[in-house]
Amino acid sequence: MRSEQEAARAIELYADTVRRICMLHLKSDSDTEDIFQTVFLKYVLYSGAFENEEHEKAWLIRVTLNACKDFMKSFFRSHTVSLDEIEEVIADVPEDHSDVLEAVLSLPPKYKTVIYLYFYEQYSAVEISRLLGKNVNTVYTLLARAKAMLKEQLGGEEFE
Amino acid sequence: MSNRIYDAFDSVYAGQKLKEKTKAYLSQKPGRRQSSFTRYAAAAACILSALLGVGGYALYMTPVAAISIDVNPSMEWEVNRLDRVVSVICYNKEAEHVAEKLHLKHRKYDEAITALLTSREMSAYLAEDAAVSISVAAEDEARSIRMQGRAAECAGEHCRNVSCHGGNVSDRQAASEAGVSLGKYEAFLVLQELDPSITLNEVSGMCMGEIQTLIRAYQGQEDAEQTDVYHANGRHCRKCMENAGQGNGNAGGTGIENQNGQDSGNAGSQEMENKDSQTETNGSRENGQENDSNKGYRRHRHNHHHG
Numbered sequence: 001m002r003s004e005q006e007a008a009r010a011i012e013l014y015a016d017t018v019r020r021i022c023m024l025h026l027k028s029d030s031d032t033e034d035i036f037q038t039v040f041l042k043y044v045l046y047s048g049a050f051e052n053e054e055h056e057k058a059w060l061i062r063v064t065l066n067a068c069k070d071f072m073k074s075f076f077r078s079h080t081v082s083l084d085e086i087e088e089v090i091a092d093v094p095e096d097h098s099d100v101l102e103a104v105l106s107l108p109p110k111y112k113t114v115i116y117l118y119f120y121e122q123y124s125a126v127e128i129s130r131l132l133g134k135n136v137n138t139v140y141t142l143l144a145r146a147k148a149m150l151k152e153q154l155g156g157e158e159f160e
Numbered sequence: 161m162s163n164r165i166y167d168a169f170d171s172v173y174a175g176q177k178l179k180e181k182t183k184a185y186l187s188q189k190p191g192r193r194q195s196s197f198t199r200y201a202a203a204a205a206c207i208l209s210a211l212l213g214v215g216g217y218a219l220y221m222t223p224v225a226a227i228s229i230d231v232n233p234s235m236e237w238e239v240n241r242l243d244r245v246v247s248v249i250c251y252n253k254e255a256e257h258v259a260e261k262l263h264l265k266h267r268k269y270d271e272a273i274t275a276l277l278t279s280r281e282m283s284a285y286l287a288e289d290a291a292v293s294i295s296v297a298a299e300d301e302a303r304s305i306r307m308q309g310r311a312a313e314c315a316g317e318h319c320r321n322v323s324c325h326g327g328n329v330s331d332r333q334a335a336s337e338a339g340v341s342l343g344k345y346e347a348f349l350v351l352q353e354l355d356p357s358i359t360l361n362e363v364s365g366m367c368m369g370e371i372q373t374l375i376r377a378y379q380g381q382e383d384a385e386q387t388d389v390y391h392a393n394g395r396h397c398r399k400c401m402e403n404a405g406q407g408n409g410n411a412g413g414t415g416i417e418n419q420n421g422q423d424s425g426n427a428g429s430q431e432m433e434n435k436d437s438q439t440e441t442n443g444s445r446e447n448g449q450e451n452d453s454n455k456g457y458r459r460h461r462h463n464h465h466h467g
Contacts, residue, residue, distance in 0.1 A: 015178065097164070100165060100168035
């Protein structure tokens with residue numbers, strides 16, 4: 001079990017990463033809060049050692065993705081709709097980038113994750129395949145489709 | 161090319177409030193984790209105690225032995241492994257009358273015997289040294305013998321004419337199927353051996369004193385005339401044969417015969433012998449008249465039955 005200081009350090013370092021993944025999959029602040037608690041509690045309780053910060057970050061990304069997936073699967077989640085669900089995410093998104101983020105969020109989950117890992121975390125397709133436990137070619141396909149969808153939505157040459 | 165996406169993601173960050181909340185949650189978490197363990201432990205303890213409770217109750221309520229007590233009231237107690245009476249079965253109205261006045265359930269069987277034999281309700285039936293027959297049936301022979309001894313001892317403190325037998329479980333089952341107590345059923349078996357024409361119906365209506373007398377008469381004991389005197393008027397037998405135990409010794413099979421459960425048992429039996437000799441001297445009939453007296457019992461028995 002990790003100490004409180006270690007947990008505080010991890011929160012400072014990786015909170016933004018976790019928050020971004022949550023934004024991709026969840027629709028309300030309270031859900032995000034739940035995932036934060038789950039992810040960092042897992043971190044505190046994890047007894048294994050990390051080789052380096054990159055390893056640590058990858059571990060947290062994986063745990064966050066799993067937590068989001070579990071959350072989406074949960075019975076409560078699939079049978080209820082929060083009242084403030086719809087507007088909240090959009091309201092959170094900064095004005096300047098709202099169109100891009102909206103376009104990304106409109107993609108199916110598997111594409112959103114790949115786009116995020118590729119464009120923002122700048123993992124290679126091989127790294128993404130290892131992180132997600134998918135075939136490399138699958139990742140390439142997902143990336144290509146996601147780019148095409150974004151291009152269609154946003155226009156322009158930049159998503160090639 | 162990917163700058164727009166990168167910038168868009170970069171504009172998203174975790175607020176300070178979210179970080180603080182998560183830190184606060186983690187700092188209080190150890191306690192909560194412990195409490196979740198405690199919760200599981202408590203749940204497990206609850207289930208365990210419920211199971212123990214149900215199991216204990218089932219174990220408590222499971223009879224391992226039966227004691228049948230017959231005077232005229234004829235009842236049977238089921239006794240659990242803790243020697244406590246867990247159910248009272250009454251086989252006639254007298255027994256029901258007595259049992260409803262006394263709280264016999266959940267008492268130790270020896271205490272229950274004492275309570276029964278010293279009760280006001282029972283005193284009417286115990287007048288004139290009425291025969292008290294106690295039969296014990298248990299699967300465990302050691303338990304059966306111990307219970308017979310204890311029952312005879314307890315009853316002997318309050319009644320002079322106590323006979324105690326051991327029965328077996330299959331007899332007890334047959335008795336309850338026939339709707340009579342074990343004591344009566346065993347006496348019936350003995351009677352049937354002596355006189356195959358006798359029916360259980362006839363026996364079930366008699367009190368123990370009468371049955372014992374009948375058995376003794378069939379066995380052709382020497383003081384048949386005495387019983388003839390007792391039965392000549394057709395009344396219920398209150399006076400019982402003091403030495404009926406000798407006759408019943410065969411009746412109970414494995415049973416312990418206990419005429420007088422007290423330590424001064426010798427004195428009691430001596431007294432009985434005296435009485436016997438007295439009745440013998442009073443009676444002037446010859447042995448050859450035994451057959452007549454037997455006829456008398458049969459008559460009486462039938463009268464009783466039809467009555």
